[in-house]
Amino acid sequence: xxxxxxxxxxxxxxxxxxxxxxxxxxxxxxxxxxxxxxxxxxxxxxxxxxxxxxxxxxxxxxxxxxxxxxxxxxxxxxxxxxxxxxxxxxxxxxxxxxxxxxxxxxxxxxxxxxxxxxxxxxxxxxxxxxxxxxxxxxxxxxxxxxxxxxxxxxxxxxxxxxxxxxxxxxxxxxxxxxxxxxxxxxxxxxxxxxxxxxxxxxxxx
Numbered sequence: 001x002x003x004x005x006x007x008x009x010x011x012x013x014x015x016x017x018x019x020x021x022x023x024x025x026x027x028x029x030x031x032x033x034x035x036x037x038x039x040x041x042x043x044x045x046x047x048x049x050x051x052x053x054x055x056x057x058x059x060x061x062x063x064x065x066x067x068x069x070x071x072x073x074x075x076x077x078x079x080x081x082x083x084x085x086x087x088x089x090x091x092x093x094x095x096x097x098x099x100x101x102x103x104x105x106x107x108x109x110x111x112x113x114x115x116x117x118x119x120x121x122x123x124x125x126x127x128x129x130x131x132x133x134x135x136x137x138x139x140x141x142x143x144x145x146x147x148x149x150x151x152x153x154x155x156x157x158x159x160x161x162x163x164x165x166x167x168x169x170x171x172x173x174x175x176x177x178x179x180x181x182x183x184x185x186x187x188x189x190x191x192x193x194x195x196x197x198x199x200x201x202x203x204x205x
Contacts, residue, residue, distance in 0.1 A: 001139040001165075005039040006117055006129075007032050008145030008152050009047055010095050013081040013088035020081040022147045024174045029094050031172040031200050032144060036099035038204060039142060043129065044097060045117045045151070047082035048089060048105035055113040056080045065178055075113075076178055084108065104129050115154035118162065130162055140165040142203055143195075144172030149182040156190045166195040169203055 010032055012018050015025040036042050049055070057064045057077035064079040082089040091097050104127050106114035114120040117129050133141070141164050143156050152173050159166045168190055175183025191197055 002041060002137045003039060003140045003142065004133055004136075004138045005035050005042040006141050006143045006145075006155060006159075007036070007042065007044050007095075007100070008117065008143065008155055009045055009082075009147070010092050010145055011047060011082055011088065012090050012092060013047075013086075014146045015092055018081070019079050019088050020176075022174045022176055025146050026092060026094075028144060028146070028172045028174060029092055031169060033094075033096045033099075034200065035142065035144065035169070035172070035203070036096050040101075041136065041138065042100045043102045043104060043117065044091065044095075044100045045104045045106060045145070045155070046089065046091065047114075047151075048084045048108045049080075049082050050084060050108065050110050051080075052110065053080075053083075053107065053113070054111045055107070082107070102129075102132060115151045116158045117151075117155040118158040121154075133164070138164070140167070142167045142169060144169035146174055147183075148173040148175035149178075149186040150176060153186040153190055156195050157193055160193045160195060166190070167203060168195050168197050170197050170199050172200060 014022045052059050066077050067074045112120050156166050
């Protein structure tokens with residue numbers, strides 16, 4: 001069975017000093033680079049939003065991190081982040097992007113957000129990643145990146161729904177924790193769905 005690596009959203013806006021900084025987000029760059037060197041079949045995901053995106057609090061005159069309860073289920077509204085073509089949307093400069101085989105851009109539709117590397121948030125619109133992996137005979141994925149409680153979790157859960165074996169790199173993820181404990185809850189949800197939570201050392205063994 002072939003194995004692939006999915007590195008989720010290691011972009012400037014999710015790292016310290018970024019518009020939507022994940023605490024310790026840059027601490028996983030070295031782990032990503034080590035895995036990119038060890039796992040030949042690798043994918044990078046990249047948030048790539050238009051101005052006025054549906055996920056931006058500014059699009060509604062609201063404050064970042066407010067809950068939009070006009071939709072079901074309610075969603076968090078974010079600061080403007082990863083705007084297409086901006087420095088914030090660029091990958092972290094220390095990430096060895098040249099080692100990746102594929103880059104998946106997501107969230108580029110004005111009125112549709114996307115957390116997962118596999119599907120937009122409507123759960124129906126594919127990014128094309130599933131077909132690419134299937135064509136290459138991949139049955140197992142290693143997932144790491146930002147953020148544990150959003151895009152990593154969504155990617156991992158969709159991978160399980162597609163029948164893939166999933167390993168989460170426990171020391172290669174960091175959480176937003178908009179609510180205290182969100183990161184730990186996300187790891188438990190992924191584990192309950194059948195994901196293995198493994199350290200970098202265990203992944204490389």
